Amino acid sequence: MSGQSDKSAIVFGGSGGLGAGCVRALARDWPVIGIVYHNGRERAEALASDLPEGCRGLPVQCDTTNSASVRAAVEAVVAQGGQLGCAVYSAGIAIDQPYISEISEDQWRAVFEAETIGFTRMLSVVLPMFRAQSGGNIVAVTSMANTRVIIGDTISAAPKAAIEALCRGIAKEEGKYGIRANTVAPGAMNSGLGEQYMAERWTPQFWEGFRKSIPLRRFGLAEDIGEAAAFFASDRASYLTGQTLIVDGGYTL
Template sequence: MSETNQVVVITGAGSGIGRASSLKFAANGDKVVLVDFNLQTGEETLKLVKEQGGEGIFVQANVANSEDVQNYVNKAVETYGRIDVFFNNAGVLQKMSMLADIEETELDRILSVNVKGVFLGMKYVLKVMEQQGNGVIINTASTAGIRSEHSLAVYSASKHAVVGLTKSAALEYVKKGIRVNAICPGGVDTTLTQAVPVMMQTSGYIPEELPNMRLGRFAQPEELAEVVTFLASPKNSYMTGSIVAVDGGLTL
């Protein structure tokens, strides 16, 4: 394995794509700063990183809280002196419901994490990267960010917002040595998505394409981690503002 020796901050590192990517970065020789709201799962990821010989720290944070975000950014810089890569990954899934039946509290919950959390992470990490004169940001959007999703109006809106933030930041910081891209997963086997079939049954809607996943299966988090680490690699020097669908052909 090639050792890139980057400092990588990962939000939502306690499970799913975040955990798989944390382990992949660490295996590549990168130092990882693991961020998650869940103390137990975040520390579990750090334990796994260290068991495979990796180096990192864990910082508990609510990504929608400005003080918490500034704290994990500051901890990364205090510990390792810089931030080379930011995997802005933390997110939550909406309870499936028709738009008119969505409660305002659900709207606030989704937008707080999926939009405000992504915005705050970029806001404070970009300041560090701008001072360095380089850096890479990868945001986690969704296939719901590039098309509509039935019974997920607020979630879809939040992920469209992530796409918009990604493109805007890529444009604004392209001359400052900072690349910003986004991944759009679709059908990944994670704790977050394992609840989806039950929610579909409750809502009474099952997408017509779901039984016919074009690759015949959901993705494993490790497959997304391969894409994330590629986007973060110094060898991938000419991509910015790209919205990368990693969905097994779901959106074709």
């Protein structure tokens, strides 16, 4: 393990496809990881039991639309795992891919509430902790659709664009306290919602054409995102802050 060996990490959305990839990758460097879930208790518990020796997973229920719930989740991990060194945000809600003209105010509100405002709720808890201990880092999972526009994906991309802006602001404002903030932007993924889309939407021919449009000729896996998040969360990235790493096989080129 690296210099995080005496601290804990927390992953919001840790029971989801990409979040679980982050948990598994972080397990190499962090001795305790809070696996925050909303409805995926069984998945979080199964993941916790499957982590390698030397890393303890702590399943914690949380509703990111509720400030008290977010605070309680963070405090539960600190109480059981000790000082918090890293917070990863991969939480989100299941959404369709409507045109912007078709999105209702309630739909916009639901996505921003769970994702963007949920992220700010986490920040309000962890930033004071990180300041007090003179260090800590934040990693958010966002979207490559902020770089290359995908028709129908704006309802997902817009709240994540706000999260990227927040991370750049944190990098600028909090760097003097030893706090870093970076984002990982997935491309087309064969995990999480991406896996569901591939199974339920459009034709196999569509997805084969999409795959061939990616320079590396494959869809991304949860571990691809996990590896990027674990790098940002580690001492190996100690001089990186305010950055977005696009993990998309070259699709946005």
